[in-house]
Amino acid sequence: MKIRIEPGENERSPSTFHPENGLSTPHGHPFRRLRILFKDLCYKVDSNSNKGEKVQLLKGVSGFFKPNQMTAVMGPSGSGKTTFLDLLSGRKTQGTITGTLLFGHTAPSRSFLRRYTGYVEQFDTLVDSLTVYEMLLYTAELKRPLSEPLASKKEAVDRLIGRLALEKCRDVRIGSPLKRGISGGQAKRTNVGIALITTPAVLFLDEPTSGLDSFTAQEVMEVVRGLAVEDGTTICATIHSPSSACFALFDRVMVLASGWTVYFGAPGVVASDYLTHVCGSRPLAHGENLAEWMMDFLTMSDREGRSSALHDSYTKSELAQEASQLLDRYLSDAQAKSALSRGASLSSLAGADAADGVGGGGGGCCGLSDGSSPAGQLLARLSGSEQYVTPWWWSLKVLLQYRTVRNYQSMEYLGPRLFDKIIFALVIMSLYFGIGDNFKSENVPSMAALMYLCVAQPAWGAVAYVPAIMLERGLYVRERHDGLYRPLTYLLFKMLDELSLNFAVGLGSTAIIFYGVQLRGEFVYFWLNCMTTLSNGVLIAYMMAAFCPTLDVANAAVPTLLAVMLFLSGFLIRIESIPVYWRWLTYADLLKYSWQGLMVNQFQAHPQAELAGTPILEYYNLTNTSKWVELAIVVGFFGGWSVLAWYALAFVRHQKR
Numbered sequence: 001m002k003i004r005i006e007p008g009e010n011e012r013s014p015s016t017f018h019p020e021n022g023l024s025t026p027h028g029h030p031f032r033r034l035r036i037l038f039k040d041l042c043y044k045v046d047s048n049s050n051k052g053e054k055v056q057l058l059k060g061v062s063g064f065f066k067p068n069q070m071t072a073v074m075g076p077s078g079s080g081k082t083t084f085l086d087l088l089s090g091r092k093t094q095g096t097i098t099g100t101l102l103f104g105h106t107a108p109s110r111s112f113l114r115r116y117t118g119y120v121e122q123f124d125t126l127v128d129s130l131t132v133y134e135m136l137l138y139t140a141e142l143k144r145p146l147s148e149p150l151a152s153k154k155e156a157v158d159r160l161i162g163r164l165a166l167e168k169c170r171d172v173r174i175g176s177p178l179k180r181g182i183s184g185g186q187a188k189r190t191n192v193g194i195a196l197i198t199t200p201a202v203l204f205l206d207e208p209t210s211g212l213d214s215f216t217a218q219e220v221m222e223v224v225r226g227l228a229v230e231d232g233t234t235i236c237a238t239i240h241s242p243s244s245a246c247f248a249l250f251d252r253v254m255v256l257a258s259g260w261t262v263y264f265g266a267p268g269v270v271a272s273d274y275l276t277h278v279c280g281s282r283p284l285a286h287g288e289n290l291a292e293w294m295m296d297f298l299t300m301s302d303r304e305g306r307s308s309a310l311h312d313s314y315t316k317s318e319l320a321q322e323a324s325q326l327l328d329r330y331l332s333d334a335q336a337k338s339a340l341s342r343g344a345s346l347s348s349l350a351g352a353d354a355a356d357g358v359g360g361g362g363g364g365c366c367g368l369s370d371g372s373s374p375a376g377q378l379l380a381r382l383s384g385s386e387q388y389v390t391p392w393w394w395s396l397k398v399l400l401q402y403r404t405v406r407n408y409q410s411m412e413y414l415g416p417r418l419f420d421k422i423i424f425a426l427v428i429m430s431l432y433f434g435i436g437d438n439f440k441s442e443n444v445p446s447m448a449a450l451m452y453l454c455v456a457q458p459a460w461g462a463v464a465y466v467p468a469i470m471l472e473r474g475l476y477v478r479e480r481h482d483g484l485y486r487p488l489t490y491l492l493f494k495m496l497d498e499l500s501l502n503f504a505v506g507l508g509s510t511a512i513i514f515y516g517v518q519l520r521g522e523f524v525y526f527w528l529n530c531m532t533t534l535s536n537g538v539l540i541a542y543m544m545a546a547f548c549p550t551l552d553v554a555n556a557a558v559p560t561l562l563a564v565m566l567f568l569s570g571f572l573i574r575i576e577s578i579p580v581y582w583r584w585l586t587y588a589d590l591l592k593y594s595w596q597g598l599m600v601n602q603f604q605a606h607p608q609a610e611l612a613g614t615p616i617l618e619y620y621n622l623t624n625t626s627k628w629v630e631l632a633i634v635v636g637f638f639g640g641w642s643v644l645a646w647y648a649l650a651f652v653r654h655q656k657r
């Protein structure tokens with residue numbers, strides 16, 4: 001029997017790009033309607049079970065995704081669906097890829113894929129303190145051109161909210177598992193909104209319906225389908241077991257099993273006929289859910305090791321041949337356009353592409369990317385390396401404006417940062433009340449210990465930052481993938497966010513200690529020393545959290561590092577008494593410099609104060625130490641940790657894909 005790949009080539013009449021559709025910018029893309037072509041895509045990666053071996057996760061996957069259409073990528077668990085989506089969207093960070101992949105008629109650069117395609121991750125990554133409206137506007141500010149007026153961005157966000165049916169929760173905080181905010185379906189739609197903020201020509205969704213009830217899942221997918229139909233977006237979604245109504249929204253299905261393509265064609269009767277007549281499945285019962293029936297059969301076959309046989313049947317089928325012919329036709333079209341674009345003038349190129357509905361220029365066409373025409377702009381974008389839309393200073397401003405302002409209004413954020421310092425200051429003050437200017441020999445060790453506590457507290461306090469930093473990692477990774485900001489901008493934002501609060505609160509807490517205990521030396525120095533030590537502690541927490549793969553590792557590593565620093569700071573064991581094989585490490589111990597600076601500040605006017613019968617500064621070998629040099633070294637450490645933290649944020653990948 002003859003099975004057509006898609007009766008009547010189920011492509012809708014091309015819809016034009018409507019600037020007023022709520023998803024465009026005044027600088028709307030010069031292109032829409034990108035066709036994605038892939039042929040013999042293979043992906044190999046080092047096996048994580050057998051060292052030295054490679055595993056092939058995708059085995060020659062071929063096909064195409066068309067504008068105006070929504071394709072479902074299905075398959076048994078572990079069949080390679082997410083791998084395939086990651087590969088198409090340029091999110092693979094390891095392994096070897098072979099085969100052909102074209103967007104329009106150009107192989108896209110990774111930066112293009114990140115910047116101009118939308119990707120909705122399986123797990124929601126939102127800023128829980130923002131409302132739905134703020135979350136979308138915040139993303140719009142970071143991802144839409146700087147030159148676009150704020151009013152236009154707000155308008156676009158409002159229309160997006162209308163389109164995603166999010167009006168009811170527009171001003172509701174997103175919330176977290178511990179503090180409920182919007183519902184799961186609303187969170188998913190907000191995530192879709194984030195991916196749509198730049199009106200991408202292509203939208204990838206990784207299991208957009210997982211965790212949603214069938215009604216909400218249907219609602220989300222109807223919204224997504226609207227994008228394909230009305231805007232010509234090319235949509236590809238991995239999906240597990242959709243309801244019948246949800247499955248019917250898809251134009252095409254690609255089924256993978258153990259990395260092989262075992263079906264590529266229309267859903268519905270075409271798919272059920274194919275599986276029954278070619279693959280030998282039992283017939284679909286009346287009223288049975290087609291997607292579930294398909295998945296039951298395919299999962300069972302996969303478990304019985306028949307995926308390769310299903311793939312063989314598929315490659316021999318008329319369905320595969322028809323798909324292959326169509327793909328070859330699209331590929332030669334693409335080749336012709338690519339050749340044409342190499343030789344043609346920009347204007348004729350733009351005309352040729354528009355006629356096909358693939359409004360873009362050709363790949364690798366040197367000399368055409370002057371960026372002055374739509375075709376030139378697309379060409380520049382497809383092959384470009386710039387993945388960020390806004391300059392770093394703008395991203396920093398937006399991050400501070402939305403996230404820091406909201407953090408500073410939240411007691412959950414402020415509480416731990418305020419109260420630990422105030423409580424610590426009150427305890428210290430009450431313990432050592434009024435004895436700071438008493439240099440009797442019984443008080444001198446207490447003062448040295450107090451200085452040590454002032455250094456130890458900010459260092460230990462840093463440990464408390466680790467869980468929150470680790471929890472935010474998913475959000476950071478997603479936003480970075482989406483090209484919202486650079487790693488250095490994020491680090492700068494985090495430091496400004498944390499440190500401006502600490503310096504302000506620290507002014508009060510150090511004043512309580514300094515004046516309550518009646519310490520000597522300069523208050524400004526005492527405050528600056530405590531705050532730069534605290535800043536180093538916070539930065540160490542960020543750096544270690546960025547280097548460590550998991551929260552458990554970071555929770556063990558940060559206190560270990562700080563405990564070693566505290567032991568080697570010179571108070572618990574004098575530097576001269578530390579064994580030589582450890583002493584070298586004291587040069588790299590920032591807490592040593594902090595503590596020594598505080599000691600000099602306290603005792604420089606009273607060097608005769610004695611400890612164990614020796615003048616205190618002499619006892620600790622600090623007679624010739626300059627407190628300002630010590631402070632400068634502590635500031636220098638901050639610079640050094642910053643470089644390490646930036647390196648970890650920029651280059652250490654824990655989420656290998």
Ligand SMILES: Nc1ncnc2c1ncn2[C@@H]1O[C@H](COP(=O)(O)OP(=O)(O)OP(=O)(O)O)[C@@H](O)[C@H]1O
Binds near residue numbers: 055
């Ligand atoms: N480094 C590796 N070594 C061995 N196997 C791997 C490696 N990386 C991934 N895999 C395997 O590759 C397969 C494809 O994974 P992928 O996440 O793409 O599957 P999936 O179809 O999306 O699964 P699910 O539906 O369960 O999310 C899985 O079986 C996984 O165990």
